[in-house]
Amino acid sequence: MNQQSTFRKKLQHIIFDFNTIPAKLFDLVLIAAILLSVVVVMLDSVTRIHLDYGDVLYIMEWFFTLLFTLEYALRLYVASSKTKYAFSFFGIIDLLSILPTYFSILFPGTQYLLVIRFFRVLRIFRLLKLGKFVREGEFVKASLMASSRKIVIFLFFVLVTVSIIGALMYLIEGEENGFHSIPEGVYWAIVTITTVGYGDIYPQTIMGRMLAAVLMITGYSIIAVPTGIVSAEMASMNEKIKSDLSGIKSCCTSLDHDEDAGFCKVCGKPIR
Amino acid sequence: MNQQSTFRKKLQHIIFDFNTIPAKLFDLVLIAAILLSVVVVMLDSVTRIHLDYGDVLYIMEWFFTLLFTLEYALRLYVASSKTKYAFSFFGIIDLLSILPTYFSILFPGTQYLLVIRFFRVLRIFRLLKLGKFVREGEFVKASLMASSRKIVIFLFFVLVTVSIIGALMYLIEGEENGFHSIPEGVYWAIVTITTVGYGDIYPQTIMGRMLAAVLMITGYSIIAVPTGIVSAEMASMNEKIKSDLSGIKSCCTSLDHDEDAGFCKVCGKPIR
Amino acid sequence: MNQQSTFRKKLQHIIFDFNTIPAKLFDLVLIAAILLSVVVVMLDSVTRIHLDYGDVLYIMEWFFTLLFTLEYALRLYVASSKTKYAFSFFGIIDLLSILPTYFSILFPGTQYLLVIRFFRVLRIFRLLKLGKFVREGEFVKASLMASSRKIVIFLFFVLVTVSIIGALMYLIEGEENGFHSIPEGVYWAIVTITTVGYGDIYPQTIMGRMLAAVLMITGYSIIAVPTGIVSAEMASMNEKIKSDLSGIKSCCTSLDHDEDAGFCKVCGKPIR
């Protein structure tokens, strides 16, 4: 192994891994930079701040963009497979989160697309992986997955309901009461069934209000359905974990697990 | 069996069944046509689109209507019992979803009633029957059925509450603050207890605001009731399925079940 | 037993009981009359209807009032203990639901207080007692009772939170942004934490919006608390009923229970 390859290996470890001090530090600095750069973009969108501090923010934006460009180049350089990284989820996000600044030279305004940088913060979960967060995250994800089909059915019924009621409201209320088209009626029905209720559009006839009342009580009651689905799934997963654990205590409690271990090295069952 | 009857049998299979390739294809094309025709009706209700593309949409509307008329005629032709189909849920929906276009020649505006076509999309669940969706759908339906009596009691209390508080608000706030009648007060109470809160009517006196605060906190807390009912029911059904499964593994895991089987052929217990 | 006492006994049975045909019929007619009389009061509050049909509604109101006065007199006459009935919950409601009409001769406007008649509809649950509704109602009531202390603690925290944040908002936003006093700030905080959000009062400064965002996310998340409490309680009650049932099947399944029996005659355990 020559010296350059050793250096690259070390760099690769720092950039892509997350379980040693320098690697953790790199991730922390990176996330801080991402958050700061997003705050810069956000503040720059406020007219008053833009007028007073526009220059400073402009320089900071370019500083972060150049930094992230360097980081992207490094990632490409050290990646085992350049193509694989470039076309991975994070590879695309990394590229998209630097391009807008360069484009903004030609097309002003596009720099706001930098908000896509937010997706990079998802890397924070790599850091959290080191603790118990990953197991909890996996738990939430797994119960949502297990419930996904039931939730799709639920959403389908919600969509059919808001479509039909939205169209009925257009017929009942009409243009003069703010329902200018069926899609606008459907939009109103979504605002109502989700109990958001902006109040930009609302029924004014007696028939319309009666239909709205039915929709509201429906929306208020059926929230019980996804909640029930997820609750029941999580309760049954909680129980499964518990019964799995009770059967393996002899094996798993006698071992010293790594800080970042989510599963027992010996039997592969989850540690809590 | 003569040739015509064979042809009719084949057609019947394609139109009413759903577990072979041609039958699935027919259903898919049908659902696509339904969705497209509903989009046409929706877009036609937007004034600006109506002015620019009204002609095209008008032709498309007639095309779909003729298509669905043909389909309806075919269904009548191949149905084992014509009367049974004609008066079934889907038979009535199928008829109602073509009539408005014909009526719109005599009475313009009635074509918006075509939104009833949405109900036809419910056929999509016939397709989903082929997968695991049906079991999940049955699960949701069964737990709602099991909870229905508790939910009726809950809704009864909600209705009594909004009636009394709506009437009280009419007395407290009166016409000058936007509460023009008791039914309007009840409407406001429904908007409030479901936490929709449009803001078209709201209390302005101190007494009214205090009563509203009580109603809001009530509405915010009692949402726990239907949610709790459904969650508990689903949890107990989850458990029942699990215990049913554990006792029958020997029987059901050794069999090759049909792709669309929801229950074991041998013992009749649910497959998961 | 003389004849009058027999007649009184029969009347008493019809008015106060609910498990024979005439008694059921009496209750049904009574509830229909109550609902109709409330509808009359509601419609009379709509200005346009009052102008057109005021006379008819006025006569109906008096008809129902006289009917309920007669009923009240009969109840007093047949009650085993007159004082006990007169001061019972329903006795007071029965009296209060006829008085406003008489008062309205002296003080116009008081007839709207007739909405208190709604409470009389609660008698409907006597009828439902005959079916399985009572058990479900008892279930919901029992789980709310079991959760009541936890919910009191939850409401206490909600009240402290809205008080402090409401006062802070008054300091931050001030009169010029619609927060005229601390109680108004508290009212806004309740509207916000319950996710009602009328939009009659809302923060306009940056600090105020940040605090509001915190309050909204709090309100959105802590709804999980009462829901979780009630769900867990209901799940554990469901289980208890199931385990109670499994231990007594031998006793209870061999008996013919009365239609209105909620509990086994022999062992006193609940029947499902």
Place this chain on the structure above:
Amino acid sequence: MNQQSTFRKKLQHIIFDFNTIPAKLFDLVLIAAILLSVVVVMLDSVTRIHLDYGDVLYIMEWFFTLLFTLEYALRLYVASSKTKYAFSFFGIIDLLSILPTYFSILFPGTQYLLVIRFFRVLRIFRLLKLGKFVREGEFVKASLMASSRKIVIFLFFVLVTVSIIGALMYLIEGEENGFHSIPEGVYWAIVTITTVGYGDIYPQTIMGRMLAAVLMITGYSIIAVPTGIVSAEMASMNEKIKSDLSGIKSCCTSLDHDEDAGFCKVCGKPIR
């Protein structure tokens, strides 16, 4: 022990303890005084009341402030360790809840900061400790603790979602539709995802409304996640308590527990 030290001991008992009659009485009077003094501050913020009763409220404010100053001095005097009390949570709150009145001589307006006195009401839980409330409170607290990591992950996703969608809305809707900056877009997204929906800012373009509809349905569905987490946790805690109890009945049911005992003296398991 000299006489002064006996007096101090007695005072210490009354002020800091809560399980004898005089100590309970002291706490009750204190909480009543706190609540009354907060009501005074609240009423004084209402312009109309301030004009009419400003003088009386001013005197009451000073009366309560002097009372609480005396109480603070006494607490300092009798505390076993003066520094420990002065820098404890309640010590700081006690000080902060008297200072604003004194400051208001120099800087008018600061007296509204007295709302911090609300925190003192938390002492009420010391009183409730004597009953069964503490166990229920502990239960709620413990299940929230057990769910805290899952809820942190949930809130993280909510924050990333509102940030990205808020920024997108700023790009789509722009200044002319009320979205003046990205932070304002994020504020709108929070108002929407939590289903508060004031209606002070709302989308007006078709694209904006479609994105808003997605956000609303997301917000409406994901409320299932924290609710599911807390429900499942509480259900599993309920079960644990039950199974713990069943194993220890012999020990714990034969004992007379103190009224304020939350756990068995002998085996340390929870009493219900």
